[in-house]
Amino acid sequence: MLESKPVRFLEGNRVYLRPLSLDDTELYFETLYHPQTRMLTGTQKVFTKEQIHRYIEGKASDSTSVLLLIALRETDEVIGDIALQSIDGMNRSANIRIAINQDQHQGKGYGQEAMKLMLDYGFGILNLHRVELNVFAFNERAASVYEKLGFKQEGVQREALYYNHQYHDSILMSILEDEYRKLHINN
Numbered sequence: 001m002l003e004s005k006p007v008r009f010l011e012g013n014r015v016y017l018r019p020l021s022l023d024d025t026e027l028y029f030e031t032l033y034h035p036q037t038r039m040l041t042g043t044q045k046v047f048t049k050e051q052i053h054r055y056i057e058g059k060a061s062d063s064t065s066v067l068l069l070i071a072l073r074e075t076d077e078v079i080g081d082i083a084l085q086s087i088d089g090m091n092r093s094a095n096i097r098i099a100i101n102q103d104q105h106q107g108k109g110y111g112q113e114a115m116k117l118m119l120d121y122g123f124g125i126l127n128l129h130r131v132e133l134n135v136f137a138f139n140e141r142a143a144s145v146y147e148k149l150g151f152k153q154e155g156v157q158r159e160a161l162y163y164n165h166q167y168h169d170s171i172l173m174s175i176l177e178d179e180y181r182k183l184h185i186n187n
Helices: 022-031 035-041 049-059 110-124 140-149 177-184
Strands: 015-019 066-072 078-088 093-100 130-136 152-163 166-176
Touching: 015 110, 022 049, 022 078, 035 093, 066 110, 078 110, 093 110, 110 130, 110 140, 110 177, 130 140, 130 152, 140 166, 166 177
Parallel strands: 093 130
Antiparallel strands: 015 066, 066 078, 078 093, 130 166, 152 166
16 A cells, blocks of 8 residues: 655745644644743643644634644654634634744744745635734743844733743744735745
């Protein structure tokens, strides 16, 4: 029997985004326990495989979110995940989040490419007007990438995250459809 290749829902130069399936339960479960990923995403809870299985099942019928895995084009290795969530059709807005799971894949532009693919989908297909995100103040590298993509800082939620014995600020950033198009489409 031939092994099937993963579906490539959104494809870039070096990464592609693919749907999450129940077959990815183990993989997704393991990524929730990378210490640096937990810190950068502010993940505090402990999850079981059964909870992750139910979470993935629920995402299949959730019309307010699009959760995709980030994979390398050359090897199909999954290196993270990205989601548009809290999609509000009335106000044409959503929240975006991303996680690149291991040090060897960070700082190479994979996250920036995945964000651009997802923003292009959000603004170009879902007809969103505004996409926002939160980034913790200690994650300066991510904040810099978001600024390069065109996100603007809107405010600071002071001491919003308690992690590793201290409080951290959360920075709220957003990008509007016309800002995105001006930077990434109309050049």
